[in-house]
Amino acid sequence: MGPGAHPRYSIFRSDHEQHLTSFAEEVERGLASSPRSIPCRFLYDEAGSQLFEEICDVPEYYLTRAEREILEARADEIAGGFTGGPITLAELGSGSSAKTRLLIEGLLRSHGRLRYLPVDISPSILEESALDLLDAYDALEVRAIVSEYQEGLRHVHADAAAAKLVVWLGSSIGNLTRTEATSFLQGVRRALEPRDRLLVGIDLRKDRTLLEAAYDDAAGVTARFSLNLLTRINRELGGGFDLEAFRHRAVYDENEGRVIIDLVSQRPQGVRVDGLDLELVFDVGEAIHIEDSWKYSEAEIDALAARARLAVERRWLDSAGRFSLNLLAPC
Numbered sequence: 176m177g178p179g180a181h182p183r184y185s186i187f188r189s190d191h192e193q194h195l196t197s198f199a200e201e202v203e204r205g206l207a208s209s210p211r212s213i214p215c216r217f218l219y220d221e222a223g224s225q226l227f228e229e230i231c232d233v234p235e236y237y238l239t240r241a242e243r244e245i246l247e248a249r250a251d252e253i254a255g256g257f258t259g260g261p262i263t264l265a266e267l268g269s270g271s272s273a274k275t276r277l278l279i280e281g282l283l284r285s286h287g288r289l290r291y292l293p294v295d296i297s298p299s300i301l302e303e304s305a306l307d308l309l310d311a312y313d314a315l316e317v318r319a320i321v322s323e324y325q326e327g328l329r330h331v332h333a334d335a336a337a338a339k340l341v342v343w344l345g346s347s348i349g350n351l352t353r354t355e356a357t358s359f360l361q362g363v364r365r366a367l368e369p370r371d372r373l374l375v376g377i378d379l380r381k382d383r384t385l386l387e388a389a390y391d392d393a394a395g396v397t398a399r400f401s402l403n404l405l406t407r408i409n410r411e412l413g414g415g416f417d418l419e420a421f422r423h424r425a426v427y428d429e430n431e432g433r434v435i436i437d438l439v440s441q442r443p444q445g446v447r448v449d450g451l452d453l454e455l456v457f458d459v460g461e462a463i464h465i466e467d468s469w470k471y472s473e474a475e476i477d478a479l480a481a482r483a484r485l486a487v488e489r490r491w492l493d494s495a496g497r498f499s500l501n502l503l504a505p506c
C-alpha cells in the first residue's frame with residue numbers, strides 16, 4: 176500500500192506561494208556580483224542530496240555520527256521529560272528521518288502512541304520515509320507537511336491537541352548567519368506553547384584542523400558535493416564551467432566561528448553561461464562563495480536561545496565533546 180491510502184497517514188501541501196528566488200535568478204545575480212556567491216540551498220539537487228548523504232559517512236565528517244551517538248544515549252531521557260498526556264513530534268527538514276527513529280522509539284516507549292509531523296519541501300522524501308515508519312511502528316500516526324519551515328510551523332502550531340517536541344537536527348542552523356539563526360528561532364518560538372520544547376543539534380567551535388578536514392575530506396566527497404553546483408549550472412543553465420579548472424576550498428575563520436566554503440578558479444579563464452546570456456571572466460585564485468557552516472560555543476548557544484526567548488533546559492554533548500544537542504524551553 177502507498178502511504179496515500181494508509182489509514183494512519185495524511186499529507187498536507189501548503190498552497191502558499193514560495194517566495195524563494197529561482198536558481199537562474201540567483202546564479203545570474205550571484206555570479207555577476209563581487210565577491211561572487213551562490214546560496215547554499217542550490218547544492219541540493221538530486222546528485223547533491225545523494226553526495227550529502229555520502230558526506231555523512233566519511234570518517235572526517237563527525238557531525239552525523241556525534242548527533243546519533245547523543246540520540247542513542249538520550250532518547251529515553253528526552254522522551255521521559257514529557258509527562259502526562261499525549262505528545263506530538265514535529266521535525267523540521269525531516270529528510271529520511273533516520274536519526275529521528277531513535278526519538279520516535281523513545282517516545283513510543285514512554286507514551287505508547289505518537290503523532291509525527293515531518294515538515295519538508297520534498298513530497299517524495301516525505302512519502303517514502305512515512306511509508307517505512309508506518310510499516311515499522313503500529314502506534315505511529317504520520318501527518319506530513321510539504322512546505323517551507325516557517326509555513327510548516329504554523330501548521331504544527333495549529334495542531335494543538337498535545338504537547339509538542341519540535342526537532343531540528345543535523346546542525347542545519349549552521350548554514351544560517353547568526354542573525355538569520357536568531358530570526359529562525361524566533362519563528363520557532365512563536366509556534367511553541369509553554370509546555371512545548373525545541374530540540375536542536377548544533378555543531379560546536381573546535382580545533383581548525385578537525386573542522387577543515389570535516390569540510391574537505393581525503394576521499395574528496397565534499398569537493399564533489401561543491402563542484403556539483405557547477406555541473407548543475409552547466410546542465411540546467413547551459414553553463415560552460417570546466418570542473419577541472421575549479422577547486423573546492425574550506426577555511427575556518429576562528430574569530431567568526433565559520434567554515435567558509437568556496438570554489439576557486441585555478442587559472443585565468445572565461446566561462447559562458449548560455450541560458451543567462453552571461454560572459455564571465457575569472458582571475459586565477461578568484462572564488463565563488465557557496466556555503467558557510469557556522470560553529471557555536473556553549474555560551475553562544477545560550478545567548479542565541481535567549482535572543483529568541485528560549486532557555487537551554489538541557490544540553491548533551493557526544494563523548495568527544497564535538498557536537499551539542501540542546502533542549503530549549505520557551506521563557
Ligand code: AVI
Pocket residue numbers: 230238345346347348349350389390397400466467468
Ligand atoms: C547541512 N549542513 C548542516 C552541512 C554542514 O555541515 O554545514 C552541509 C555540508 N556542507 C559540506 N559538508 C556538509
